[in-house]
Amino acid sequence: MTSEFDRSKKLDTLANWAEAQGITIESCEIRAGSNGAGLYATRDVAAGDNLVTVPYHKVLSRDTVVEYAQTHEFLRSLLLRDAAGAPISEAELTGVSDKDVLTRFFISEILTNRRGDASNNNWAAWVESLPALREMNLPIAWDRQDIEDLAGTSIYDATLSKINFLKFRYKRFFESIEVRNLIKEYVTTGPAPKLRTESDVELAFKDWVLIESWISSRSLEVFYRDQRELCLGLVPVVDMANHDSVHSNAKYELDFDGKVVSLVSTTTIAANTEVLIDYGEDKGAGEFVFSYGFIPATFNDAVVANFIIPDLLGDEEESEGAGPADESDELTVLRAKDKMFGTVPRLLRVKADGTWTSDYLSFLALPAGEFSFGGSDGTEVEFRGASVGALRAGGAQAVAENDAAVMERAASMADSLVVDVLRPELEQDAAPVPSTGGAGVAGRLAELERLLLAKIKTSGAR
Numbered sequence: 001m002t003s004e005f006d007r008s009k010k011l012d013t014l015a016n017w018a019e020a021q022g023i024t025i026e027s028c029e030i031r032a033g034s035n036g037a038g039l040y041a042t043r044d045v046a047a048g049d050n051l052v053t054v055p056y057h058k059v060l061s062r063d064t065v066v067e068y069a070q071t072h073e074f075l076r077s078l079l080l081r082d083a084a085g086a087p088i089s090e091a092e093l094t095g096v097s098d099k100d101v102l103t104r105f106f107i108s109e110i111l112t113n114r115r116g117d118a119s120n121n122n123w124a125a126w127v128e129s130l131p132a133l134r135e136m137n138l139p140i141a142w143d144r145q146d147i148e149d150l151a152g153t154s155i156y157d158a159t160l161s162k163i164n165f166l167k168f169r170y171k172r173f174f175e176s177i178e179v180r181n182l183i184k185e186y187v188t189t190g191p192a193p194k195l196r197t198e199s200d201v202e203l204a205f206k207d208w209v210l211i212e213s214w215i216s217s218r219s220l221e222v223f224y225r226d227q228r229e230l231c232l233g234l235v236p237v238v239d240m241a242n243h244d245s246v247h248s249n250a251k252y253e254l255d256f257d258g259k260v261v262s263l264v265s266t267t268t269i270a271a272n273t274e275v276l277i278d279y280g281e282d283k284g285a286g287e288f289v290f291s292y293g294f295i296p297a298t299f300n301d302a303v304v305a306n307f308i309i310p311d312l313l314g315d316e317e318e319s320e321g322a323g324p325a326d327e328s329d330e331l332t333v334l335r336a337k338d339k340m341f342g343t344v345p346r347l348l349r350v351k352a353d354g355t356w357t358s359d360y361l362s363f364l365a366l367p368a369g370e371f372s373f374g375g376s377d378g379t380e381v382e383f384r385g386a387s388v389g390a391l392r393a394g395g396a397q398a399v400a401e402n403d404a405a406v407m408e409r410a411a412s413m414a415d416s417l418v419v420d421v422l423r424p425e426l427e428q429d430a431a432p433v434p435s436t437g438g439a440g441v442a443g444r445l446a447e448l449e450r451l452l453l454a455k456i457k458t459s460g461a462r
């Protein structure tokens with residue numbers, strides 16, 4: 001929402017806003033730094049000290065948005081809609097996902113800002129302090145050319161699918177004439193509308209991507225207000241903490257009974273040192289790029305990578321008659337298993353210690369003769385009593401782990417996949433790339449994943 005230039009001014013007002021809203025900031029302050037905004041200790045801090053304490057009513061979650069909508073008619077009229085923009089009842093709101101609830105909140109905030117309405121808005125100072133799209137640098141906001149530099153890495157397909165999904169959801173919601181009119185009316189009748197172009201009376205796709213980037217890079221798991229169950233939440237001020245797994249000196253804590261989310265120091269922190277948290281111990285470089293738009297400087301290779309397995313089996317017609325009869329028989333069986341596996345992504349998960357797992361490859365390696373028909377109507381395919389659904393979600397791998405023959409076949413497929421397909425694909429895309437923007441991050445990711453693949457051991461390591 002804000003340009004990079006005026007963001008530092010907004011950060012100054014954020015602290016005052018936080019105090020007025022009952023958020024406590026102790027021994028630290030929000031400052032612009034080399035990784036965007038961050039939190040810095042203002043004096044020496046002991047381990048276990050509270051740095052930031054945010055009451056539940058200032059944690060942006062489903063509960064707070066629904067409550068806020070009670071006094072904000074425009075937000076309420078956006079919330080009470082299905083994914084196609086059609087009106088729904090209060091009772092049907094439970095069918096709208098947490099993520100969609102947060103998205104509608106941000107749409108309302110962006111448009112309220114555009115109509116020049118600063119009155120009665122309890123969240124404006126925080127929303128206005130959030131980074132611009134370019135600062136976050138998530139692949140969903142990259143140019144097409146930069147996205148192509150991700151080809152061969154574990155997140156190329158995921159990035160394209162996410163963009164398509166976002167476009168689909170965006171179009172579906174805003175294809176509703178009623179929603180478009182509602183927005184136009186709201187923006188144009190504001191006290192000081194900021195209308196520079198025709199499209200300012202709409203919510204642009206780039207705003208939708210901006211909202212997605214805010215949610216992806218800043219959300220945490222928090223408790224619902226009345227249930228000890230986790231939901232998606234954004235926690236103002238705590239969301240200013242940057243990541244460092246090696247030098248992390250703080251963590252966030254949930255206190256369900258006290259109804260607060262806190263940022264607490266885990267070590268002593270010297271004055272002027274940045275307060276850093278660990279965004280996730282077992283996240284891989286790909287996941288960091290995908291969700292946060294950067295790769296931690298401390299990564300020497302990817303920690304873990306989920307490579308999407310390309311089509312290994314080719315087209316039925318094309319290869320018919322090719323090769324010896326027994327080979328094509330085997331291919332036919334593999335194709336039948338591939339079909340059974342369904343349309344879910346086929347993944348090879350490789351870890352830094354060189355081990356790998358893959359339900360898909362394990363599934364392909366299961367002995368064909370042991371598949372049978374089960375289920376209540378006898379039409380469901382089963383393997384040793386397990387359904388295909390269970391095999392897809394960990395079951396196939398578990399079979400391989402307990403069956404040396406299955407493991408051996410799966411391992412040989414994994415080896416040739418890594419050696420013949422994934423590694424060469426990465427090598428090919430390893431051309432030097434400029435070190436700025438998306439392409440620089442993509443090049444670094446490819447390099448880390450190449451190192452990771454180079455580590456994979458042959459003969460069925462897991």
Ligand SMILES: C[S@@+](CC[C@H](N)C(=O)[O-])C[C@H]1O[C@@H](n2cnc3c(N)ncnc32)[C@H](O)[C@@H]1O
Nearest residue numbers: 035036037136217218239240241242243292294
């Ligand atoms: C939860 S926010 C932290 C506050 C953020 N720096 C800001 O300006 O609002 C997460 C985002 O901060 C940035 N970030 C956090 N840790 C980083 C790091 N170690 N290196 C580079 N960027 C980092 C990334 O843009 C990431 O998506």
